[in-house]
Amino acid sequence: MIPPSCLFGLGLRRPHHAEFLAGRVKVDFVEVISENFMVDGGRPAAVLAGVRRHYPVALHGVSMSLGTATGLNPAYLARLRALADAIDPLFVSDHLAWTGIDGVNSHDLLPLPYSEEALAVVARNIDQAQAALGRPLLIENPSTYLDFHASCMGEGEFLAALVARTGCGLLLDVNNIHVSAHNHGRDPLAELAAIPWPAVRQLHLAGPSRGHDGLLIDTHDSPVPAPVWALYGEVRRRAGPVAVMIERDDDIPPLTDLLDELALARAPLAAA
């Protein structure tokens, strides 16, 4: 059964700015990359304000670096807070990952060992972020390519512990579940078992690509593939009302193509 209050959205990408600014796009919400709008002024701020007049906006970050052992950057949090206060976002999210330490940013979502120590670090950082933002965060499961010996629990278990300790919500990226399960030789369905479903507020859909050594890479440059749609069906059966969106960051097609894809996400789930 489809929960009654699901929302369906798309990411705001430069080739589509004009259509979103005109309010012509039939979506329930728009997701933006927070950092692109954490600037002093000029067109980014004007575009976001214009889009916000027509749509609720979800703020999706890529550089909070929630896994950094030495804590979060207060200047980053202050800037994000100002942005959130200005647009009253539907959600504020970032990844279960770290991007750098000691003031460096790799701009890559780097993996964490799923250890007790990392759990304490990420929980402390989420507490810091939620206090600084005055809002709950949604944490997104990342695509991973490495499996640390130091891990002592699965990703679902790790996320569930974060939810329990911090009250954060989850952004479940269906493609990332598919990619990580493939890369680590696990069953994606089994990965769903430990997810704390009531905490899931948002879903991401995307298409990966195939890298060297048989690994799947989270590239967001292709349509959502069949195995991700299949997994999406399973996720939707388990999740309550969620906001669903398709991530496309490269080889960006015309908006109509993405809306067609989004229509598939809206379609009633096939009977199990």
Added chain:
Amino acid sequence: MSGLAALQRRFQAGLIAGDLAGLAAEVRHSAGLAVHVHAARAMLVEGLADNFAKTLHWLGGDAFTALALDYAAITPSGSWTLADYGDDFAEYLRRHCPDAPEVADLAALDWALRTAFAATDPVPSDWASAPGVDWERLRLALAPGATLIAMASNADAIWQAIPDRPIAPAATPGVVLVWRQRLEPHFRRLPAAEAGLLAALADGLRFGPACDASGATSQQIGGWLQAWLSDGLVVPRA
């Protein structure tokens, strides 16, 4: 130091060095290490390609990527956004392409336009018509996002011509002004006298003495000032 902090410092040092082999003992399958080595470099190169689009076009993809990879290997990003990445890329190019000064000039122009794009919104320029402005002693500053670029070449003309028509590089030293008007970044080459006065003012000289030193007529200066004010280019120094 915690185990996680130590792991992250080793990981980051490996990414910067372009080699994560030292982490192989920490993970079950080391194939994924190469994914991160590649991704971290690719992100920086893509960031430069975005921020220096005309420079990329002028150099061509292969030459640009080779230079960008070399720059990235010695220049970690310290910002939460790649839009800030490359603040000394033009200087790097000046050192590495000494025989083609238009390359660094193009990069400086790309960067200045990029900076102007998201600079703080300008204050209204009606301050100049308010009564009681002591012009003689007034100290001005360039508006946020406005820059003066000293160029050795005709990179401003090259920038304008890309991608439609080929234009040959030439040694035409001068000053190019970059600023933002409402939401659009602009640039124009300044006459030497105007450039000299604007640079003196940007350096903090008082308006009266700077005008005297410029050697320009008051009619010339009046014309320049009118254009600066209508473009929102100069603001009183706080």
